[in-house]
Amino acid sequence: MLIIDGSYHEGGGQIIRTAVAFSALTGKAVRIENIRAGRQNPGIQAQHLAAVNAVAKLCNARVKGASMGSLALEFSPNPIQGGSFSIDIGTAGSIPLVFQAIVLPALHARENVIFEITGGTSVLWSPTINYFQDIFCYFLKKMGVDINVGLASYGFYPKGGGIVKAIITPCANLKPLNLTKRGSLDKINFLSVASESLKGAKVAERQIEGAKNILKEYHGKTEISYCNTPSPGSFIYLDANYENCKLGASAIGELYKPAEKVGEEAANRLDKQMESDACLDEWMADQIVPYLALSGGSVKVEEITPHVETNIWVVERFLGKIFEVDKAKKIIRVNKS
Known part of the structure; x- marks a missing residue:
């Protein structure tokens, strides 16, 4: 053994x-x-x-x-x-x-x-x-x-x-997977999701706003969604689409953390990845x-x-x-x- x-x-x-x-x-x-x-x-x-x-x-x-x-x-x-x-x-x-x-x-x-x-x-x-x-x-x-x-x-x-x-x-x-050159950037997609109970506070929209304040170019698809969940919560997911690969980053909503900060957190993570020349994120x-x-x-x-x-x-x-x-x-x- x-x-x-x-x-x-x-x-x-x-x-x-x-x-x-x-x-x-x-x-x-x-x-x-x-x-x-x-x-x-x-x-x-x-x-x-x-x-x-x-x-x-x-x-x-x-x-x-x-x-x-x-x-x-x-x-x-x-x-x-x-x-x-x-x-x-x-x-x-x-x-x-x-x-x-x-x-x-x-x-x-x-x-x-x-x-x-x-x-x-x-x-x-x-x-x-x-x-x-x-x-x-x-x-x-x-x-x-x-x-x-x-x-x-x-x-x-x-x-x-x-x-x-x-x-x-x-x-x-x-x-075999051979990826050492990621090619040119095509677009960045944005997905923001929050529980239905957070809709009045526009949490999903504000997460997107925070992310786009950091990532100002190459905007692709933007999706905003509210859903019924047993516990309230939110997250934002971003992906950068390159010629040969993809990079992704997320951030999770937390109590007392402004929704805009959640979006900024994910965007800063993705921005850091994009500044590298990596084909696979960490x-x-x-x-x-x-x-x-x-x-x-x-x-x-x-x-x-x-x-x-x-x-x-x-x-x-x-x-x-x-x-x-x-x-x-x-x-x-x-x-x-």
């Missing part, structure tokens, strides 16, 4: 998600110890538990230690199956982060995989579901992946209640690592973050030394002979 230190480097939930995904993929049993040991709330939390249970359903795994607050987890997989599954995180735990664990093993299933997940779609410390749909899936489709993600409803902190359904078609042989950089390990290729990223380094470390625990990282040029490379 492979032993992985869950407190290594960045020491977050990503270690759990990547480890169980590669355990299912390789058939190697894994034990993760010291899970999130350095965090304020150490151990497994609801979103991590949902990810483990989701991957376990895919491969009928034997699991020990899958409980709230657990500091150790054992995951012993069987062959990956297909089929339809549902997961209720039970809180506003991040739906996109649960999908991070599911998609990779689902590509190696015997038939299509359909997952419906209930939880948080737009929460702090996580990609929004719109980023997952528009950026993550965009890059996977470049690698030959057929993934369809449908949003039924949004869910904000603390009650969640958002519902997302994904259909993933098996694709065992990924196309969030996509660590998310692409497991797929690049299997496909091969070379990508220029915004930053080699601790998340990127940690994810590479976990993958190489299963596959051996395969990554080349040029920190100066911010290029991640996997050569497939």
